[in-house]
Amino acid sequence: MIRKKEFAGIVFLVVICLLLITFCEKDSPSIGNRPISFQAIEIEQSVPEDHISIEEIINAQRAKLLRELQDYNLPNKISLSNLTLDTGGQPIRTVIITTWRSGSTFLGDILNALPGNYYHYEPLLDFGIIQIRGPPYSEPALNVLKSLLNCDYTDLHRYLEFGMSHIYLFTHNQRLWAQCEAYPDYCWEPEFLNNFCKLFPFQSMKTVRLRLKLAEQLLEDEILGVKVILLVRDPRGTLQSRKHRDWCPGEPDCDQPNYLCSDMVSDYSAAIRLSKLYPTRFRAIRYEDLSLNPYKHVQALFDFMGLQVHPAVKEFLDSHTTINVGGVSSTYRDSKIAPFHWRNDLSYSEVRAIEGNCSEAMKLWGYVRTDGSSLKDFYPLTPYDIK
Ligand SMILES: *[C@@H]1O[C@H](CO)[C@@H](O)[C@H](O)[C@H]1NC(C)=O
Ligand SMILES: *[C@@H]1O[C@H](CO)[C@@H](O)[C@H](O)[C@H]1NC(C)=O
Secondary structure, eight states, X not given: OHHHHHHHHHHHHHHHHHHHHHHHHHHGXXXXXXXXXXXXXXXXXXXXXXXXXXXXXXXXXXXXXXXXXXXXXXXXXXXXXXXXXXGTOOOEEEEEEOOTTSSHHHHXXXXXXXXXXXXXXXXXXXXXXXXXXXXXXXXXXXXXXXXXXXXXXXXXXXXXXXXXXXXXXXXTSHHHHHHHHHOTTTTTOHHHHHHHHTTOSEEEEEESSBOHHHHHHHHTOTTTOOEEEEEEOOHHHHHHHHHTOTTSTTOHHHHOHHHHHHHHHHHHHHHHHHHHHOTTTEEEEEHHHHHHXXXXXXXXXXXXXXXXXXXXXXXXXXXXXXOOTTOTTOHHHHHHHGGGTHHHHSOHHHHHHHHHHHHHHHHHHTBOOOOSSOGGGOOOBOOOOOO
């Protein structure tokens, strides 16, 4: 009797197992319905169908870049191989130093419109909503920036781990992201990233967390040869724009005008120092000037980088700053008005609280204080000088 019971038990278990296997098989096609995010599990499970190797992807990208840049005139006596780490050259590297909501998406995208550009977007995202003004964060932050500018992802564990769950770290770098979508297995692998990054002759970076005086440590490195652009914006525009971000309110470095404006004052001193020490490798630009006169300022920025304005960059400006067909509410109008939107959105008392904390910063960077007349017609700009 006991044996019969045991036998029945075993049969029962086998039936359950068979049922489970059947169910699992039926379920498996629906795995493809998971959200398109790069979770660790997904990366482990997906195997590239054609088993393409890193080397093959790199070779294809190298050929693509040669094709894309064959008609682009590089500076005198410089060939593409002088500009890629892949071939023992040094890329033209540009670092935008700014703070949150100061127009850096616009400027970053202008530079990234250049074919052959590799965009290190917000490499200090994982530091949180803080400004880095010195120790203890300055050293780890600068190490990350230097590693990236050298296309060395080998020790960037924290950066890569953060990126896997915050993919916008990479999505803005669309030339890289295209490969991540095609070959998710390789996307966060230093072995792939190091080699891929080294193919690109132009490397741009923007960071909203590092204050300018620390960027001197990047400029000191003659081999890197970075060009640094400080992007400045009217604190009234910056703070108005930040009000509408859910990650900002309650973070002192983000929502307090006195922090923003004392950073603008110290950035101004650093700007004077750097323009003396590195007259050919440092520039400051105001977001308002760039928006009012994008073609002129983009030409000047490309002169500064030693490059011609590529037709793709002109196209980007055309489509982001000029009148659309039939455009009453065109982006052209928007690009001239966007920097001044704060005049419609801030109350007079908000404006006064900002101006009260920011008089020094505003005077240095050429922003006019309101005088009690209508905000809507108020013109906030005067010239500034960092010589
Ligand atoms: C560019 O590279 C070539 C060959 O690698 C080298 O001979 C030449 O000196 C380099 N030119 C510059 C300006 O670095
Ligand atoms: C500075 O800003 C704070 C709000 O963050 C405000 O309470 C204070 O009145 C401002 N200071 C001046 C001098 O306006």
